[in-house]
Amino acid sequence: xxxxxxxxxxxxxxxxxxxxxxxxxxxxxxxxxxxxxxxxxxxxxxxxxxxxxxxxxxxxxxxxxxxxxxxxxxxxxxxxxxxxxxxxxxxxxxxxxxxxxxxxxxxxxxxxxxxxxxxxxxxxxxxxxxxxxxxxxxxxxxxxxxxxxxxxxxxxxxxxxxxxxxxxxxxxxxxxxxxxxxxxxxxxxxxxxxxxxxxxxxxxxxxxxxxxxxxxxxxxxxxxxxxxxxxxxxxxxxxxxxxxxxxxxxxxxxxxxxxxxxxxxxxxxxxxxxxxxxxxxxxxxxxxxxxxxxxxxxxxxxxxxxxxxxxxxxxxxxxxxxxxxxxxxxx
DNA sequence: AAGCGTCAAGGCATG
DNA sequence: CATGCCTTGACGCTT
Numbered sequence: 158x159x160x161x162x163x164x165x166x167x168x169x170x171x172x173x174x175x176x177x178x179x180x181x182x183x184x185x186x187x188x189x190x191x192x193x194x195x196x197x198x199x200x201x202x203x204x205x206x207x208x209x210x211x212x213x214x215x216x217x218x219x220x221x222x223x224x225x226x227x228x229x230x231x232x233x234x235x236x237x238x239x240x241x242x243x244x245x246x247x248x249x250x251x252x253x254x255x256x257x258x259x260x261x262x263x264x265x266x267x268x269x270x271x272x273x274x275x276x277x278x279x280x281x282x283x284x285x286x287x288x289x290x291x292x293x294x295x296x297x298x299x300x301x302x303x304x305x306x307x308x309x310x311x312x313x314x315x316x317x318x319x320x321x322x323x324x325x326x327x328x329x330x331x332x333x334x335x336x337x338x339x340x341x342x343x344x345x346x347x348x349x350x351x352x353x354x355x356x357x358x359x360x361x362x363x364x365x366x367x368x369x370x371x372x373x374x375x376x377x378x379x380x381x382x383x384x385x386x387x388x389x390x391x392x393x394x395x396x397x398x399x400x401x402x403x404x405x406x407x408x409x410x411x412x413x414x415x416x417x418x419x420x421x422x423x424x425x426x427x428x429x430x431x432x433x434x435x436x437x438x439x440x441x442x443x444x445x446x447x448x449x450x451x452x453x454x455x456x457x458x459x460x461x462x463x464x465x466x467x468x469x470x471x472x473x474x475x476x477x478x479x480x481x482x483x484x485x486x487x488x
Numbered sequence: 489a490a491g492c493g494t495c496a497a498g499g500c501a502t503g
Numbered sequence: 504c505a506t507g508c509c510t511t512g513a514c515g516c517t518t
Contacts (some may be wrong), residue, residue, distance in 0.1 A: 164510075164511085165510070165511060166511070177513095183511095184513085184514085185495095185511095185512095185513060185514065186495095186514070186515090187494075187495045187496085187513095187514070187515085188495075188496055189494075189495060189496090190494090190495085190514075190515065232510080234510075234511070235510065235511090236511085240496080242496090242497095243496065243497090244496095245496095279510085280510040280511095281510070282497075282498095282509085282510050282511085283497085283498065283499080283508090283509050283510070284496075284497035284498055284499095285497085285498085285510095286497095286498050286499065289498070289499085291498090294497085294498070297496095297497070298497090298498090301497080324510090325510090326499095326509085328498075328499065328500090329498080329499070330499085356500090356509090357500095357501095357508095357509095358499095358500060358501070359499085359500075436501095436502075436503095437501080437502090438500095438501060438502060438503095438507070438508070439507090439508095441501095441507090441508060441509075442507085442508065442509090443509090468510090470511095
Protein backbone atom coordinates (compact mmCIF):
# COMPACT_ATOMS: atom_id res chain seq x y z
CA UNK A 158 0.00 0.00 0.00
CA UNK A 159 1.47 3.33 -1.09
CA UNK A 160 1.21 5.82 1.75
CA UNK A 161 1.70 9.52 2.29
CA UNK A 162 2.13 10.50 5.93
CA UNK A 163 2.51 13.68 7.96
CA UNK A 164 4.39 14.64 11.10
CA UNK A 165 3.32 15.22 14.69
CA UNK A 166 0.53 17.72 14.35
CA UNK A 167 -2.94 17.95 12.91
CA UNK A 168 -4.02 21.37 11.74
CA UNK A 169 -7.11 23.03 10.27
CA UNK A 170 -7.06 25.77 7.69
CA UNK A 171 -8.14 29.24 8.79
CA UNK A 172 -8.49 32.55 6.95
CA UNK A 173 -4.92 33.50 7.86
CA UNK A 174 -3.28 30.11 7.41
CA UNK A 175 -3.66 27.10 9.64
CA UNK A 176 -3.79 26.29 13.33
CA UNK A 177 -3.56 23.28 15.62
CA UNK A 178 -6.65 21.22 16.25
CA UNK A 179 -6.55 21.40 20.04
CA UNK A 180 -7.80 17.95 20.96
CA UNK A 181 -5.39 16.23 18.56
CA UNK A 182 -2.20 17.91 19.71
CA UNK A 183 0.13 17.62 22.66
CA UNK A 184 0.98 20.07 25.40
CA UNK A 185 4.32 20.83 26.98
CA UNK A 186 6.05 22.49 29.87
CA UNK A 187 9.62 23.45 30.68
CA UNK A 188 12.13 22.31 33.27
CA UNK A 189 12.52 25.94 34.35
CA UNK A 190 8.82 26.39 35.02
CA UNK A 191 8.62 23.10 36.92
CA UNK A 192 11.63 24.18 38.97
CA UNK A 193 9.80 27.28 40.16
CA UNK A 194 6.93 25.21 41.58
CA UNK A 195 6.67 23.04 44.66
CA UNK A 196 7.36 19.37 44.12
CA UNK A 197 3.65 18.55 44.37
CA UNK A 198 2.64 21.18 41.83
CA UNK A 199 5.43 20.17 39.44
CA UNK A 200 4.54 16.49 39.59
CA UNK A 201 0.84 17.21 39.20
CA UNK A 202 1.59 19.28 36.13
CA UNK A 203 3.84 16.60 34.61
CA UNK A 204 1.22 13.96 35.16
CA UNK A 205 -1.60 16.08 33.71
CA UNK A 206 0.41 16.88 30.59
CA UNK A 207 1.29 13.22 30.09
CA UNK A 208 -2.36 12.18 30.40
CA UNK A 209 -3.44 14.99 28.08
CA UNK A 210 -0.76 13.89 25.59
CA UNK A 211 -1.84 10.27 25.71
CA UNK A 212 -5.42 11.36 25.04
CA UNK A 213 -4.30 13.67 22.23
CA UNK A 214 -2.21 10.90 20.68
CA UNK A 215 -5.12 8.50 20.88
CA UNK A 216 -7.39 11.10 19.26
CA UNK A 217 -4.82 11.76 16.54
CA UNK A 218 -4.40 8.08 15.69
CA UNK A 219 -8.16 7.63 15.55
CA UNK A 220 -8.47 10.63 13.27
CA UNK A 221 -5.81 9.16 10.97
CA UNK A 222 -7.78 5.91 11.03
CA UNK A 223 -10.68 7.73 9.37
CA UNK A 224 -8.54 8.91 6.46
CA UNK A 225 -8.10 7.18 3.12
CA UNK A 226 -5.87 4.15 3.62
CA UNK A 227 -3.16 5.82 1.51
CA UNK A 228 -2.97 8.55 4.16
CA UNK A 229 -2.72 6.31 7.20
CA UNK A 230 0.80 7.10 8.27
CA UNK A 231 1.76 9.55 10.98
CA UNK A 232 4.74 10.53 13.09
CA UNK A 233 4.08 10.85 16.83
CA UNK A 234 5.73 13.78 18.58
CA UNK A 235 8.46 13.00 21.09
CA UNK A 236 6.96 14.84 24.05
CA UNK A 237 4.28 12.28 24.96
CA UNK A 238 5.80 11.80 28.41
CA UNK A 239 7.64 15.04 29.18
CA UNK A 240 11.02 14.86 30.98
CA UNK A 241 11.01 11.04 30.90
CA UNK A 242 14.80 11.00 30.62
CA UNK A 243 15.55 14.12 32.64
CA UNK A 244 17.68 13.53 35.76
CA UNK A 245 15.23 15.38 38.02
CA UNK A 246 12.12 13.53 36.87
CA UNK A 247 13.36 10.10 35.82
CA UNK A 248 12.49 8.49 39.14
CA UNK A 249 9.01 10.03 39.03
CA UNK A 250 8.37 8.31 35.72
CA UNK A 251 9.97 5.01 36.70
CA UNK A 252 7.36 4.52 39.44
CA UNK A 253 5.68 1.21 38.42
CA UNK A 254 2.12 2.40 39.04
CA UNK A 255 2.69 5.32 36.68
CA UNK A 256 4.41 3.19 34.05
CA UNK A 257 1.49 0.81 34.17
CA UNK A 258 -1.03 3.52 33.33
CA UNK A 259 1.14 4.83 30.51
CA UNK A 260 1.54 1.32 29.13
CA UNK A 261 -2.20 0.63 29.27
CA UNK A 262 -2.93 3.77 27.29
CA UNK A 263 -0.21 3.20 24.74
CA UNK A 264 -1.07 -0.43 24.18
CA UNK A 265 -4.60 0.57 23.14
CA UNK A 266 -3.17 3.14 20.74
CA UNK A 267 -0.80 0.58 19.24
CA UNK A 268 -3.51 -2.02 18.84
CA UNK A 269 -5.77 0.47 17.11
CA UNK A 270 -2.94 1.43 14.74
CA UNK A 271 -2.31 -2.22 13.87
CA UNK A 272 -6.00 -2.92 13.31
CA UNK A 273 -6.33 0.16 11.09
CA UNK A 274 -3.15 -0.38 9.07
CA UNK A 275 -1.61 2.89 10.28
CA UNK A 276 2.17 3.19 9.98
CA UNK A 277 3.68 4.93 13.03
CA UNK A 278 7.02 6.50 13.77
CA UNK A 279 9.02 8.77 16.05
CA UNK A 280 11.68 11.27 15.13
CA UNK A 281 13.73 12.06 18.25
CA UNK A 282 15.14 15.57 18.37
CA UNK A 283 18.35 17.13 17.21
CA UNK A 284 19.92 16.65 20.62
CA UNK A 285 20.27 12.95 19.94
CA UNK A 286 23.84 12.74 18.68
CA UNK A 287 24.89 9.12 18.84
CA UNK A 288 28.23 9.76 17.14
CA UNK A 289 29.21 12.72 19.31
CA UNK A 290 32.83 13.05 20.38
CA UNK A 291 31.57 13.57 23.94
CA UNK A 292 30.84 10.37 25.85
CA UNK A 293 28.22 12.01 28.08
CA UNK A 294 26.33 13.19 25.00
CA UNK A 295 26.36 9.66 23.58
CA UNK A 296 25.03 8.27 26.86
CA UNK A 297 22.22 10.82 27.05
CA UNK A 298 21.43 10.26 23.39
CA UNK A 299 21.07 6.54 24.02
CA UNK A 300 18.82 7.22 27.01
CA UNK A 301 16.65 9.42 24.84
CA UNK A 302 16.47 6.73 22.16
CA UNK A 303 15.57 4.10 24.74
CA UNK A 304 12.74 6.36 25.91
CA UNK A 305 11.32 6.26 22.41
CA UNK A 306 11.89 2.49 22.32
CA UNK A 307 9.99 2.17 25.63
CA UNK A 308 7.03 4.04 24.17
CA UNK A 309 7.14 1.85 21.05
CA UNK A 310 7.31 -1.27 23.21
CA UNK A 311 4.36 -0.10 25.29
CA UNK A 312 2.45 0.27 22.03
CA UNK A 313 3.30 -3.33 21.20
CA UNK A 314 6.06 -2.62 18.68
CA UNK A 315 9.77 -3.34 18.49
CA UNK A 316 9.06 -7.07 18.27
CA UNK A 317 10.00 -7.53 14.62
CA UNK A 318 12.30 -5.68 12.27
CA UNK A 319 10.91 -2.19 11.53
CA UNK A 320 7.37 -2.82 12.76
CA UNK A 321 7.84 0.75 14.04
CA UNK A 322 10.32 3.44 13.01
CA UNK A 323 12.49 5.54 15.31
CA UNK A 324 14.40 7.78 12.97
CA UNK A 325 17.49 9.88 13.66
CA UNK A 326 20.52 11.31 11.92
CA UNK A 327 23.98 9.88 12.69
CA UNK A 328 25.02 13.33 13.95
CA UNK A 329 28.42 13.86 15.54
CA UNK A 330 32.10 14.03 14.73
CA UNK A 331 32.72 10.30 15.22
CA UNK A 332 30.53 9.60 12.20
CA UNK A 333 29.82 6.06 11.02
CA UNK A 334 32.39 4.50 13.39
CA UNK A 335 30.74 6.31 16.31
CA UNK A 336 27.41 4.89 15.29
CA UNK A 337 28.81 1.35 15.22
CA UNK A 338 30.06 1.73 18.79
CA UNK A 339 26.71 3.07 20.02
CA UNK A 340 24.87 0.24 18.24
CA UNK A 341 26.54 -2.22 20.61
CA UNK A 342 24.76 -0.53 23.54
CA UNK A 343 21.20 -0.55 22.18
CA UNK A 344 18.31 -2.75 23.32
CA UNK A 345 16.90 -5.32 20.85
CA UNK A 346 13.68 -3.29 20.53
CA UNK A 347 15.59 -0.14 19.69
CA UNK A 348 17.66 -2.01 17.12
CA UNK A 349 14.48 -3.30 15.52
CA UNK A 350 13.00 0.18 15.25
CA UNK A 351 16.01 2.36 14.51
CA UNK A 352 16.40 4.01 11.13
CA UNK A 353 19.02 6.48 9.96
CA UNK A 354 18.27 9.42 7.72
CA UNK A 355 20.74 11.04 5.34
CA UNK A 356 21.52 14.66 6.17
CA UNK A 357 22.50 17.69 4.11
CA UNK A 358 26.13 18.09 5.10
CA UNK A 359 27.76 15.11 6.81
CA UNK A 360 26.24 11.65 6.42
CA UNK A 361 24.65 11.41 3.02
CA UNK A 362 23.05 8.45 1.33
CA UNK A 363 26.38 7.06 0.10
CA UNK A 364 27.84 7.06 3.62
CA UNK A 365 24.76 5.51 5.23
CA UNK A 366 24.65 2.62 2.79
CA UNK A 367 27.65 1.18 4.65
CA UNK A 368 25.22 0.50 7.53
CA UNK A 369 22.47 -1.15 5.52
CA UNK A 370 22.91 -4.55 7.20
CA UNK A 371 22.18 -3.02 10.61
CA UNK A 372 19.55 -0.31 10.22
CA UNK A 373 16.84 0.81 7.87
CA UNK A 374 17.97 3.76 5.77
CA UNK A 375 15.51 6.63 5.41
CA UNK A 376 16.25 8.50 2.24
CA UNK A 377 15.33 12.17 2.52
CA UNK A 378 15.21 13.20 -1.12
CA UNK A 379 15.29 16.90 -0.25
CA UNK A 380 18.38 16.51 1.95
CA UNK A 381 19.96 14.52 -0.84
CA UNK A 382 19.26 17.37 -3.25
CA UNK A 383 20.74 19.92 -0.85
CA UNK A 384 23.88 17.83 -0.37
CA UNK A 385 24.51 16.77 -3.95
CA UNK A 386 22.34 18.90 -6.23
CA UNK A 387 20.84 15.71 -7.61
CA UNK A 388 17.14 14.95 -8.01
CA UNK A 389 17.65 11.27 -7.30
CA UNK A 390 15.64 8.93 -9.49
CA UNK A 391 13.46 6.08 -8.26
CA UNK A 392 15.47 3.88 -10.62
CA UNK A 393 18.81 4.85 -9.05
CA UNK A 394 20.80 1.70 -8.12
CA UNK A 395 21.34 3.02 -4.58
CA UNK A 396 17.60 2.65 -3.94
CA UNK A 397 18.22 -1.11 -4.02
CA UNK A 398 20.54 -0.68 -1.06
CA UNK A 399 17.84 1.26 0.79
CA UNK A 400 15.34 -1.53 0.07
CA UNK A 401 17.77 -4.16 1.37
CA UNK A 402 18.25 -2.18 4.57
CA UNK A 403 14.52 -2.50 5.37
CA UNK A 404 14.69 -6.30 5.14
CA UNK A 405 11.38 -6.87 3.44
CA UNK A 406 9.43 -4.06 5.12
CA UNK A 407 8.20 -1.31 2.78
CA UNK A 408 10.56 1.62 3.37
CA UNK A 409 9.70 5.19 4.26
CA UNK A 410 11.34 8.11 2.52
CA UNK A 411 11.12 11.79 3.42
CA UNK A 412 10.05 14.66 1.21
CA UNK A 413 10.09 18.37 1.85
CA UNK A 414 10.37 21.42 -0.34
CA UNK A 415 12.37 24.60 0.14
CA UNK A 416 10.39 27.70 1.03
CA UNK A 417 8.26 28.62 -1.96
CA UNK A 418 9.72 32.12 -2.34
CA UNK A 419 13.18 30.59 -2.93
CA UNK A 420 12.23 28.27 -5.79
CA UNK A 421 10.35 28.78 -9.05
CA UNK A 422 6.64 28.00 -9.11
CA UNK A 423 7.21 25.40 -11.82
CA UNK A 424 10.12 23.47 -13.25
CA UNK A 425 13.04 21.56 -11.80
CA UNK A 426 15.72 24.18 -11.31
CA UNK A 427 19.33 23.05 -10.96
CA UNK A 428 21.17 23.69 -7.70
CA UNK A 429 23.61 25.85 -9.66
CA UNK A 430 20.81 28.18 -10.77
CA UNK A 431 19.23 28.31 -7.32
CA UNK A 432 22.53 29.29 -5.72
CA UNK A 433 22.69 32.38 -7.93
CA UNK A 434 19.94 33.91 -5.81
CA UNK A 435 20.09 32.07 -2.47
CA UNK A 436 22.22 29.81 -0.27
CA UNK A 437 22.17 26.16 0.70
CA UNK A 438 21.38 26.99 4.30
CA UNK A 439 18.30 28.98 3.24
CA UNK A 440 17.20 26.16 0.95
CA UNK A 441 17.20 23.76 3.92
CA UNK A 442 14.19 25.38 5.59
CA UNK A 443 10.85 23.71 4.88
CA UNK A 444 7.92 25.28 3.10
CA UNK A 445 4.35 25.46 4.40
CA UNK A 446 2.90 23.75 1.34
CA UNK A 447 4.30 21.88 -1.66
CA UNK A 448 3.71 24.57 -4.25
CA UNK A 449 5.93 23.35 -7.08
CA UNK A 450 4.02 20.55 -8.79
CA UNK A 451 6.87 19.58 -11.07
CA UNK A 452 9.10 18.82 -8.11
CA UNK A 453 6.15 17.01 -6.51
CA UNK A 454 5.74 14.84 -9.61
CA UNK A 455 9.35 13.73 -9.30
CA UNK A 456 8.94 13.07 -5.57
CA UNK A 457 5.74 11.07 -6.08
CA UNK A 458 7.53 8.68 -8.47
CA UNK A 459 9.37 7.40 -5.40
CA UNK A 460 6.09 5.97 -4.08
CA UNK A 461 6.86 3.14 -6.45
CA UNK A 462 9.26 1.71 -3.86
CA UNK A 463 8.40 3.42 -0.55
CA UNK A 464 6.02 5.42 1.60
CA UNK A 465 6.37 9.18 1.68
CA UNK A 466 6.65 11.11 4.93
CA UNK A 467 5.72 14.67 4.04
CA UNK A 468 7.65 17.17 6.14
CA UNK A 469 6.06 20.58 5.84
CA UNK A 470 4.72 23.26 8.09
CA UNK A 471 1.12 22.73 6.97
CA UNK A 472 1.31 19.10 8.10
CA UNK A 473 -1.76 17.03 7.19
CA UNK A 474 -3.10 19.78 4.91
CA UNK A 475 0.02 19.63 2.76
CA UNK A 476 0.03 15.84 2.63
CA UNK A 477 -3.65 15.85 1.58
CA UNK A 478 -2.73 18.13 -1.32
CA UNK A 479 0.09 15.82 -2.37
CA UNK A 480 -2.31 12.90 -2.29
CA UNK A 481 -4.71 14.83 -4.54
CA UNK A 482 -1.92 15.38 -7.04
CA UNK A 483 -0.98 11.71 -6.78
CA UNK A 484 -4.57 10.65 -7.52
CA UNK A 485 -4.79 13.00 -10.53
CA UNK A 486 -1.51 12.08 -12.11
CA UNK A 487 -0.64 8.54 -11.03
CA UNK A 488 -3.82 6.62 -10.22
C1' DA B 489 -6.16 38.71 23.01
C1' DA B 490 -1.70 39.65 21.93
C1' DG B 491 3.10 40.30 22.59
C1' DC B 492 7.28 38.85 24.58
C1' DG B 493 10.93 36.19 26.88
C1' DT B 494 12.02 31.74 27.57
C1' DC B 495 12.90 26.97 26.98
C1' DA B 496 16.92 20.16 28.74
C1' DA B 497 19.55 18.68 25.44
C1' DG B 498 24.17 19.36 19.75
C1' DG B 499 26.25 19.98 15.63
C1' DC B 500 26.88 22.12 11.66
C1' DA B 501 27.38 25.90 8.04
C1' DT B 502 27.31 30.50 7.05
C1' DG B 503 28.13 35.40 7.55
C1' DC C 504 31.46 35.17 17.44
C1' DA C 505 26.47 35.10 16.49
C1' DT C 506 22.71 33.22 14.07
C1' DG C 507 19.76 29.90 11.68
C1' DC C 508 18.59 25.45 10.81
C1' DC C 509 16.88 20.79 12.22
C1' DT C 510 11.90 16.47 15.20
C1' DT C 511 7.91 21.16 16.62
C1' DG C 512 7.19 26.80 18.06
C1' DA C 513 4.52 26.44 22.36
C1' DC C 514 4.22 27.80 27.15
C1' DG C 515 3.89 31.09 30.87
C1' DC C 516 3.63 35.58 32.14
C1' DT C 517 2.41 40.31 31.50
C1' DT C 518 -0.16 43.83 29.60
